[in-house]
Each structure stands twice: as C-alpha cells, then as structure tokens.
Amino acid sequence: GAVVSQHPSRVICKSGTSVKIECRSLDFQATTMFWYRQFPKQSLMLMATSNEGSKATYEQGVEKDKFLINHASLTLSTLTVTSAHPEDSSFYICSANTGLEAFFGQGTRLTVV
Amino acid sequence: AQSVTQLDSQVPVFEEAPVELRCNYSSSVSVYLFWYVQYPNQGLQLLLKYLSGSTLVESINGFEAEFNKSQTSFHLRKPSVHISDTAEYFCAVTTNRDDKIIFGKGTRLHILP
Numbered sequence: 041g042a043v044v045s046q047h048p049s050r051v052i053c054k055s056g057t058s059v060k061i062e063c064r065s066l067d068f069q070a071t072t073m074f075w076y077r078q079f080p081k082q083s084l085m086l087m088a089t090s091n092e093g094s095k096a097t098y099e100q101g102v103e104k105d106k107f108l109i110n111h112a113s114l115t116l117s118t119l120t121v122t123s124a125h126p127e128d129s130s131f132y133i134c135s136a137n138t139g140l141e142a143f144f145g146q147g148t149r150l151t152v153v
Numbered sequence: 154a155q156s157v158t159q160l161d162s163q164v165p166v167f168e169e170a171p172v173e174l175r176c177n178y179s180s181s182v183s184v185y186l187f188w189y190v191q192y193p194n195q196g197l198q199l200l201l202k203y204l205s206g207s208t209l210v211e212s213i214n215g216f217e218a219e220f221n222k223s224q225t226s227f228h229l230r231k232p233s234v235h236i237s238d239t240a241e242y243f244c245a246v247t248t249n250r251d252d253k254i255i256f257g258k259g260t261r262l263h264i265l266p
Contacts, residue, residue: 044196046196074253074254081261082258082259083243083256083257083258083259084197084243084256086253086254086255089253131194133196133197135197135254141199141202142187142199142254143199144189144196144197144198145196146195146196147194147195147196149194
C-alpha cells in the first residue's frame with residue numbers, strides 16, 4: 041500500500057528553539073496532507089490541512105504563527121514548531137489521502153526541555 | 154459537522170475471549186467510517202473501513218465492524234482476541250473521501266492473560 045514517511049521520529053529541543061517535522065508521501069502524490077497532534081492517552085486532534093501550493097487551513101484554536109506549515113511539493117509537507125515551549129511537547133502525526141484511504145506517518149515525538 | 158463517540162476509554166478482556174469496541178457517530182450527511190489501530194509510539198494503521206455496499210466489513214486479522222445507519226453505530230468486534238491485539242483503537246468518520254477525518258477519543262484494548 042501507499043507509504044507516508046515522517047521524520048524525525050523523535051526530537052528533543054531546548055525551549056525557545058524551532059523544530060521542523062517532515063512528512064513525505066513516498067509512492068503517490070498528495071495535494072492535501074493533514075497534521076494531527078496527540079496528547080498522552082488521548083485522541084488525535086486535527087491541527088491543520090496542508091494544501092500544496094497554497095496556504096494551510098488551520099483548525100480553530102491552533103496558532104498559525106506558531107505552527108508553520110509548508111507544502112511546497114506534491115510529496116512533501118513540513119510542520120515547523122516555532123519558539124517551542126514545554127507545553128508543545130506532544131506526538132505529532134501527519135497523514136495523506138490517496139484514493140479511498142488515509143495513510144499516516146509514523147509520528148514524531150517532540151520533547152521540549 | 155460530524156462527530157464520533159467512543160464510550161469506552163479502556164476495555165479489559167481475557168485472551169481468546171470475544172470483544173466489542175463501541176463507536177457511535179453523528180452527521181447530517183452520508184458518512185464514511187473507519188477503524189484505525191495504534192500500537193505504542195507508532196502512527197495509525199487502517200484496520201477496516203465502510204464506504205458503501207455491504208454493511209459488514211472485515212479485516213485480515215479477524216476483526217469486523219457493522220455499519221448500522223438507524224443506530225448511527227459502527228462497532229468493532231472480534232470473536233477471539235490475542236495478546237498481540239493490545240493497542241489503542243480509534244473510530245473515525247469523514248463525509249468526503251478527500252476531506253479531513255474526525256477521530257473518536259480512542260479505546261485502549263487491554264488483553265489479560
């Protein structure tokens with residue numbers, strides 16, 4: 041089946057720095073990708089919809105200036121957590137749809153210290 | 154807007170016993186329904202989906218779910234669970250094949266030896 045690759049799988053950063061997470065569709069083109077955030081023992085919360093060649097669509101309550109999304113090509117979307125703080129520590133997951141199915145990346149565990 | 158309710162946050166069950174994970178949805182339009190499984194520190198994997206046609210759908214590892222429009226439910230069942238089924242299970246809904254997916258809060262399946 042289709043594969044979505046997310047990198048890095050784990051990252052630890054200092055408070056105040058920025059972190060970039062990549063999401064790639066390896067064997068299909070994705071005009072739309074989705075970014076989710078998952079807190080421990082909780083469900084996935086949709087943060088934003090990444091649209092190739094245009095601005096991302098953010099869900100209510102998600103700070104667009106803090107979570108920068110770039111979808112520069114049909115196979116790559118990036119999420120940059122700017123000026124990260126400990127409360128941004130979480131599990132971030134991307135997904136892309138192809139045909140009738142959504143495929144998810146492996147997730148990125150972000151720890152801000 | 155659509156929503157998904159998973160009433161049970163955790164379900165303990167003995168190995169080789171049957172299990173049912175409940176899922177109810179709410180939507181004013183036709184829906185597509187999914188069950189995803191998440192193993193620790195990993196992304197999500199599609200378990201099974203209902204798009205149209207037969208209301209009973211099956212996965213390759215023995216799970217099945219039945220779409221019940223009158224009860225707005227999509228419960229997941231397995232007649233005999235194994236220790237390897239220990240995971241978090243998410244019910245999800247979308248109203249468009251290329252649109253964002255809304256997830257329930259998840260049910261942790263805990264297999265007892």
